[in-house]
Amino acid sequence: MKIRLVRQGVFTTVEDITETLVPPDEGFYWIDADVDDLVVLQPLFGIHDLAVEDCLTEEEQRPKLEVYESHYFLVINSIRFDDEEIFLRALNVFLGRHYLITVTRQKINELRSIKPILWEQEVNSADRLMYHLVDIVVDNYFSVGDRIEARIEQLEEDILMHTKKSHLTEIIGLRSEILWLKKVLGPQRDVIATLNKRDLRLIDHQLQKYFIDIHENAVKIYETFETYRDLMGNLREAYQSSVANRANEIMRVFTALTTIFMPLTFLTGVYGMNFDYIPGMHDQYGSVVLLCIMIGLGFGMFYIFRKKDWL
Structure with missing residues (x-):
């Protein structure tokens, strides 16, 4: 577990977690924790049992936003595309007035790449950190989408030039992953829309307007993967025509x-x-x-x- 005091985008390491219970004079606390650290965090910050249960479950979490009295619980899915396989990793975020807790089961690249943005933007509040975190998670879907599109184009070229039996296996596998991912993108799009439209007292009213852009990107991603699904259907037809x-x-x-x-x-x-x-x-x-x-x-x-x- 890493505890940082963030002031104008500058990090200061905090050793004693009890210091985070009192709001700082300036800035906020960012606690980057593993699921095992919830044993310590739950009684200190009054985290709800259901939220803890969601973090501990090994099953893939559906993106959602839950509002509690002292904090919000947000679940979004980070995406990775390694070795031609798509991975989703749950990013659990607890937003309080003067703190933000990120809880993950595996390492998530967005948590490392967010640091330069905090420095550049001189982030000084927990809600702004959450905004930039959601933004970078959604943006990464575009890069994965570009790689999937390149793979589809390569598959199409290979099928037209020289059809192999392995192409059909790859088409079926990639199409299944796209369909599975599309089921996740719908709820994630709706959650981001909630961050913009719902009255949330822990998020600055002016900052909420910026979630419109993230929501638009989430809609574009959903439509893009809808197109990929159709392309995979066309690719399967092309394979069958090529074989015939x-x-x-x-x-x-x-x-x-x-x-x-x-x-x-x-x-x-x-x-x-x-x-x-x-x-x-x-x-x-x-x-x-x-x-x-x-x-x-x-x-x-x-x-x-x-x-x-x-x-």
């Missing part, structure tokens, strides 16, 4: 080869019969002439098929 076209191409080649060998098989069948009198049977060069006819017939049919673009 490839099968048709193979069948066309086999049919053409069979057609070419049909007259050759006929000639060999005729001259393989046990009759005494077959034209050219006893001729000295009969076999050579027959072979030349067969080769010429085969190449002639091949030339005709190529000219008609059947091969």
Whole structure:
């Protein structure tokens, strides 16, 4: 657990957690904790049992905002895209008048990248820290969306150039993750809208207006992933069409080869019969002439098929 006193974006480390119970003369306290630290934090700050239960659960949390008497409890999901797999990590935020507590089960990159923003913006209140934290979490969805879009384009190119069975597995897997992520984006969009529209006394009224921009970005992200879902459906159709076209191409080649060998098989069948009198049977060069006819017939049919673009 890390305890910091934040004044105009400048951090000062605090060793004794009991100091955070009294509002500072200037600034606010930021407590960055793990779920195990809730044993200490709950009695000190009067955190509700249901909020603690939500933090401790290992299941993925639905984004939400709960208002208690002395603090707010906000759950949003940070996103990561590693090794072609999407991960969501719950960021639990407790907002008080003079403090902000962030509780996470795994490490979240946004908590590290927020520090330069606090310095640059000279953040001096807990609600502004929460605003910038929600903003950077939502912005990261755009970067993940760009990577997913690039992967979809690469898949489309690979399918058109050379279709593989592994492409279908990748399409199904990526589409499932997009659908799963889309179910989370809807509630998260609604929670951000609540931060803007609801009367929240712990958030400055002027600051609440800025949540409109974050909400607009959340709506764009939701619509973007809706588009990705449609693209994955189109990609699956393209895969199936490519497989069907490839099968048709193979069948066309086999049919053409069979057609070419049909007259050759006929000639060999005729001259393989046990009759005494077959034209050219006893001729000295009969076999050579027959072979030349067969080769010429085969190449002639091949030339005709190529000219008609059947091969």
